[in-house]
Amino acid sequence: MVTFTDLSHINVKGGDGGAGCMSFRREAYVPKGGPDGGDGGHGGDVIVEADPQLSSLIDYRYKHHFKAERGTHGQGKRMHGKDGADLVLRVPLGTVVRELDPATQKPVYQIADLTRPGERVVVAPGGMGGLGNTHFVTSVRRAPAFAEKGEPAQEHWIELEMKLMADAALVGMPSVGKSSIIARISAARPKIAEYPFTTLVPNLGVARARDGRSFVCADVPGLIEGASEGKGLGHEFLRHIERTALILHVVDVTGGFEGRDAVEDYRTINAELAAYASELAERPQIVVANKCDMPGTEDAVKALREAAEADGHTFHAISAVTGDGIDALVSDTADAVAKLRAEAPAPTGEADEASAQWERRRQQRDRTMSIKREGAHVWRVSGAAIERMVIQTDWDNDEAVAYLQHRFDRSGLDDRLEKAGCVPGDEVRILELAFTYEGEPSEDDYAELAEDEPDVRDDGGEE
Ligand SMILES: Nc1nc2c(ncn2[C@@H]2O[C@H](COP(=O)(O)OP(=O)(O)OP(=O)(O)O)[C@@H](O)[C@H]2O)c(=O)[nH]1
Ligand SMILES: [Mg+2]
Missing domain, CATH: 3.30.300.350 (GTP-binding protein OBG, C-terminal domain)
Incomplete structure (x- = not known):
């Protein structure tokens, strides 16, 4: 099986602050002017940013030390030093950032979970620039002959863990053919069997349309009535699709051994999604009628198509066994995924808040x-x-x-x-x-x- 977690430990260090300047104003005919030493520039921050173009942490596998630029020193005539440039480390969407204990290399605190394009978090703030001598003027000290050195930046060890996020999740009753579909459309090779709950943990696969566009698809354990209350694999299962933007709702049009009704199955699953979290029921869906190769399924296909379209969902009739309808399904899914990616909401302040929280903890520890x-x-x-x-x-x-x-x-x-x-x-x-x-x-x-x-x-x- 392909594993989709990717883990890296890296050392990050902000830029050191530049030194403040000790200087006095010099003008023609003025023997000695007031203090005019500028402040040192602040060191740059090391920032981790989610980039939807990336799909692995390979950039951090062989290079482990990352340092932002230092601030330059202040100068006379109140000229401040230049701030050092930030260093932005790009990581794939779904990367969790944790602080490590430098001695044991064990995670001690989660700094952020970057799930939206462009979401960023400061992992190593730069040092403050030192103050120039103009700052040290007091009523008794008119000509301070000293300035502050720059603040040395701190370094941290952090862990980056990529948890691949699926663009689409195959959802449905047990044995409807979810694993058979992912096996058809990707390189994933999950177990397929005729008994329910064959799939116990989610499988991920990268599906590719004929035109080369790809998306990540998840095959998750089957859902039954009462799942939202914990029946079957219940919450365990539903938790996995919370992060998924598109639902591929698979229905077995043969009705399985129990001769269930396709439209009823479809409604049951939607009710469970709504009961678990109302926003899950509002996710865009593509309704997939599977096992259409079996004789006598035409009426069920027709009824399901009507129900799905009445709900405003796209409908596909396929067979995971013969491959009928699979190309069209993959192509439509790629379209929907592209649309959802483009619509993905701009980063919220969550990462900023996480940064701020972490920074407060850091400062507390610091003091x-x-x-x-x-x-x-x-x-x-x-x-x-x-x-x-x-x-x-x-x-x-x-x-x-x-x-x-x-x-x-x-x-x-x-x-x-x-x-x-x-x-x-x-x-x-x-x-x-x-x-x-x-x-x-x-x-x-x-x-x-x-x-x-x-x-x-x-x-x-x-x-
Ligand atoms: N005739 C026919 N059988 C299918 C088709 N797709 C899947 N099956 C069969 O249905 C049974 C269940 O398939 P799975 O892919 O394991 O179903 P699943 O939805 O992953 O099941 P769970 O993991 O238990 O939830 C297997 O015996 C498959 O061979 C299809 O298109 N046509
Ligand atoms: Mg399965």
């Missing part, structure tokens, strides 16, 4: 900070956001370091350290850097620092 004691007077602080603050700091610049101190304070780090039992003089480690804990800062610390700046004194100062 989580942990404090561990590593020695009598040594503490280890870890957490993505706090580590990034450290990375974004220019260590050769005292002012930038002082600003970091301020950010630490705002993030509640000092508070948390104190609560954990950290005392002034203790060593605090973040990444490979060690700091000395000096207790809760006071506003004066910043004022003092500002007063040390020659530029502030030039301005006449305020303090």
Whole structure:
């Protein structure tokens, strides 16, 4: 049997943010102007987008690392850096995107299920550009001589799983010949037998019309009266056709062993579809009278044709055994599928909402900070956001370091350290850097620092 699931694990990384610029305005006859360093550009996002032209994840089988473009650095004269370009990874319709645990490579969270053409989700946001020195002007710091480095982008492992979506599903009572039809029109080779419920799991096949147009067809287990309440394979079965735009409603015109009435069968199935989900009953249908090779079926065919046409459905009389009427059925189905694909609604905001939700979770995780004691007077602080603050700091610049101190304070780090039992003089480690804990800062610390700046004194100062 052909398997239609396709799975790939890939590593995605947004572009790093560009660095903010430290610069002062220079004009003729003006010895030293105000700060005018532009911001760094934002890094590009890595985006996964559903493309109806694709039919496999082959592009991700051999290449596993994908990185968006970085933002460029800010410049003087308030010139901002250029944002990095997004990297768009195209995947087939029906691709489910999950985040993987980087250590175990096990899925931890479903990010999106891309079912509509053009639907997209951001899987790795780019880093923010660093701020230029114009942003750090305060009442006491008129000439900030530092800027922020760009935010390094984060990387993730994600899983792409393609679940092939059928364009059309063969629906009907057991033993009406659904599997025989899919075997006729595609390369699928499901089991065919004269007893009911031969088919227990859906089979998919790619059917091709004479002119080369193709569509994906599903052969699903037979449906009986009460299926919507769980009889037979009930809900299990109906769930599979929820994603299918077109229903090929197959009716056995011989009436089977029980000598059932074709029109009654047709109505029973439609009632079950409506009972399961009203929108299933409204799906476009092609009504297929099967087993027309059998003698004495003319009246049933005629009655079924009238019923189907009265409901506004296309009707086909065929024989899966002799092949009569099959070409016309496939060609009409290809037409209907093409029409439905063209009408497919524009992407809704669902993927955006999924992106936003995932982004919120990511940010939450990001802000989580942990404090561990590593020695009598040594503490280890870890957490993505706090580590990034450290990375974004220019260590050769005292002012930038002082600003970091301020950010630490705002993030509640000092508070948390104190609560954990950290005392002034203790060593605090973040990444490979060690700091000395000096207790809760006071506003004066910043004022003092500002007063040390020659530029502030030039301005006449305020303090
Ligand atoms: N005479 C005749 N018999 C057919 C035709 N199509 C299918 N059959 C027979 O009908 C029986 C059931 O066929 P299947 O294709 O297994 O039917 P199904 O709808 O897939 O059945 P389930 O999977 O049990 O729901 C088999 O014995 C087939 O050989 C046909 O066009 N003419
Ligand atoms: Mg079957």
